[in-house]
Every structure is written in structure tokens, then in C-alpha cells.
Amino acid sequence: MSFRLPPSDDVLVRSLLERNSAERPDQVFVRFEDGTSWTRREGLEAAYAGGNALRAVGIGAGARVLLFLPNGPDFLRAWWGAMVIGATVLPVNLAFRASA
Secondary structure (H helix, E strand, O other): OOOOOHHHOOOOOHHHHHHHHHHHHOOOOEEEOOOOOEEHHHHHHHHHHHHHHHHHOOEEEEEEEEEOOOOOOHHHHHHHHHHOOOOEEEOOOOOOOOHH
8 A cells, every 4th residue: 555645735734733843843832731741843743653653554645533532642643643644533522511
């Protein structure tokens, strides 16, 4: 199976992550509830790691990825990873309660 990443300009999240990492790699980008944080470079690395993990199980451009994860590093890694490879994310938030 041959896989080619879509052009960066066609994948907005990927383009933003790459540009921001190049411009300010050491700037804190995300702070998590436990006090840990990622720099812009670490966020991009997490996105690439997530994309590689998804590709390793056969997910590629155009696929739909259901995210059933709590807020946190794993959610961002999967979300951004899917964006990097050109997949579509379908997040599920079971904590959301609509008002009647």
C-alpha cells in the first residue's frame, strides 16, 4: 500500500502546527490539567506520532476516525495525528449533556 501525505496547504491543522513549530518551537503551546505542558515543537511531534500510529493500523487520507477519549494528551495526539494524515475526526464527548 502506497501512502502520500496531502499537501500541507490542503490540511489546515497540519499547516498551522508545522508553521507555529518552525516560528516558535520552544513556546508553550498546551497546558494540561496535571500541570504538564507541550511546546509547539512537542505538539507537532505528538501530531506526527499520532499520525504514524494511525497509519500503522491502516488508517490513511480520507478515512473517518472516531475519537472516544477523555480530554488530554491522548485526545490531542489522536486528533492532530488524524489531521496530519488527512483523515476526518469524529469526536465523541459522553460528558456533554444537552439541556431539555
